[in-house]
Amino acid sequence: MSAALPRRTQAERSDAMRQRLLAATLESLAEDGYAGSTLSSIVRRAGVSRGAQVHHYPNKQALMLDAADDLLRSSYRTLGAVLLSVADEDNRLEMLVQATWERLFATPLYRAYTELLVASQRDAVLAEALRGMLLRVSKVFEPAVEHYFMPAPGTRENLKALFLQFACLLGGLASQAHLLNDTAHVAAQLKLWTRQAKLVMHARKGVRTPPPRPVEWDRPAGI
Amino acid sequence: MSAALPRRTQAERSDAMRQRLLAATLESLAEDGYAGSTLSSIVRRAGVSRGAQVHHYPNKQALMLDAADDLLRSSYRTLGAVLLSVADEDNRLEMLVQATWERLFATPLYRAYTELLVASQRDAVLAEALRGMLLRVSKVFEPAVEHYFMPAPGTRENLKALFLQFACLLGGLASQAHLLNDTAHVAAQLKLWTRQAKLVMHARKGVRTPPPRPVEWDRPAGI
DNA sequence: TATGATACAGTCTGGACTGTATGTAAATGT
DNA sequence: ACATTTACATACAGTCCAGACTGTATCATA
Incomplete structure (x- = not known):
């Protein structure tokens, strides 16, 4: 009976299908890796034919590129939520560090990103795409950092460089976390960086409003 | 004529063949990635049949495991050479940081390691092997750190954690270096960490002898 | 030097994957 | 209502890979 299929419009059908495919692709990347994410396994996971x-993505690379875009877009939104969540906190840096780790780096989505990142070492198109997307993310993240934090008085620390260090540290930590049999190492590393960062920066007093961010990134998909 | 083949012993033949296969495997890992390193491509690269x-390695995993062992062993030797090279330097930390980056992380060998690391997320055997090897490396590296450096007076910094941070930072940096179009970022990050580390530690005065290390790791191959 | 063991070479096959080609249903425009 | 486009489904063709298999050369030993 057509009650379960209440006559969707073409755009709705396409969007829903693309969504299912992208979600399945990111799941598959996290679980099975880039090479293990075959088109067959992805459509099986998505429960479609x-x-x-092949109708929505002419080849594998097109699907992967769109999945990467979706991943970065989703991560941006999570990052935005994280930044919002620390807006009125007192120990803002600790909260930001912990939340960034838990909600961004210690997630299946980051494992998917790792796969794309490694694959991009041999796929120039994918590399260029990731480069552009990261650039867009940082273009929004860095003002947010300046919005929330300032160099400690007496220091002239480059906050951009400090947070790039943070990103690299968390990335390296996440990549090797499964080899460190002691999970306390991770917590210790988060604490360590927080302590170091506090030496050269602190939260701006009185800032409780979220940083500005471009609205177009909040839309779930599509350009 | 057998002039070109001066009657090698069986062990010599086997060792030479394994060496060629392992070198080709690590090359292939760095260039073509884990999934791209097919047995056919590896033997083609090695110039063997x-x-x-199949005679020396019953299956692909056995080859990869031995390649990982060879990689870690080789990295250990490089690390040892790096530590020796900074034995009598004045600005020891800067030298160590720079040399570790150039000779360890910014090399094809580290790209091969990255491939193995990512693959180990889905291969429990490989993960366990890497874990054990890393443990052995750190068991030698950490005493060397204590040998060369000490916490700055007044601080009670954990040098082990600090160098784990260093390793994660370099790892993350190396993984994303190809996306940072400005290579100055890397140099800035190395400088930044050096500056941070100097706040809490410094080189031991008068130490010019290399740290102790187990001899069995100096042998080029074989257990 | 005869015999067995080891090292190496080349081929075959079943399975899996990507891209393509063709067929059917649903939606849209007129 | 009907033609056309869009969305999806199924079948197929060509390629590639890992492991198995058979054959040959080289070495060790007695």
Whole structure:
């Protein structure tokens, strides 16, 4: 009976299908890795046919590029939520560090990102895409940092460089976390960086409003 | 004529063949990635036949495990050379940081390690092998750190944690270096960490002898 | 030097994957 | 209502890979 299929419009059908495919792709990247994410396994995971995928994405690279875009977009939104969540906190830096780790780096989505990142070492198109997306993310993240924090008086620390260090540290930590049999190492590392950062920066007093951010990134998908 | 083949012993033949296969495997890992390193491509790169590989390694995983062992062993030796090279330097920390980056992390060998690391997320055997090897490396590196450096007076910094941070930072940096179009970022990050580390530690005065290290790791190959 | 063991070479096959080609249903425009 | 476009489904073709298999050369030993 067509009660379960209440006559969707073409755009709705396409969007829903693309969504399912992208979600399945990111899941598959996190679980099975880049090479293990075959088109067959992805459509199986998404519960759709092979034809649906080939209709929306002519080849594997197109699907991966769109998945990367979706991933970065989603991460941006999470980052935004994290930044909002620390807006009125007192120990803002600790909260930011912890939340960034828990909600961004210690997630399946970051594992998917790792796969794309490693694959981008041999795929120039993917590399260029990731470069552009990261640039857009940082273009919004860095003002947010300046919005919330300032160099400690007497220091002239480059906050951008400090947070790039933070990102690299968390990335390296996440990549090797499964080899460190003691999970306390991670907590210790987060504490360590927080302590170091506090030496050269602190939260701006009285700032409780979220930083500005471009609205177009809040839309779930599509340009 | 057998002039070109001066009657090698069996062990010599085997060792030479394994060496060629391992070198080709690590090359292939760095260039073509884990999934791209097929047995066919590896033996082609090594210039040997398919039968040679299957004789020495019953399956792909065995080859990869031995390659990982060879990689870690080689990295250990490089690390040892780096530590020796900074033995009588005045600005020891800067030298150590720079040399570790240039000779360890900014090399094809580290790219091969990255591939193995990512693959180990889905290969429990490989993960366990890497874990054990890393443990052995750190068991030697950490005493060397204590040998060369000490916490700055007044601080009670954990040098082990600090160098784990260093390793994670360099790892993350190396993984994303190809996306940072400005190579100055890397140099800035190395400087930044050096500056931070100097706040809490410094080189031991008068120490010019290399740290102790187990001899068995100096042998080029084999257990 | 005869015999067995080891090292190496080349081929075959079943399976899996990507891209393509063709067929059907649903939605849209007129 | 009907033609056309869009969305999806299924079948197929060509390629590639890992492991198995068979054959040959080289070495060790007695």
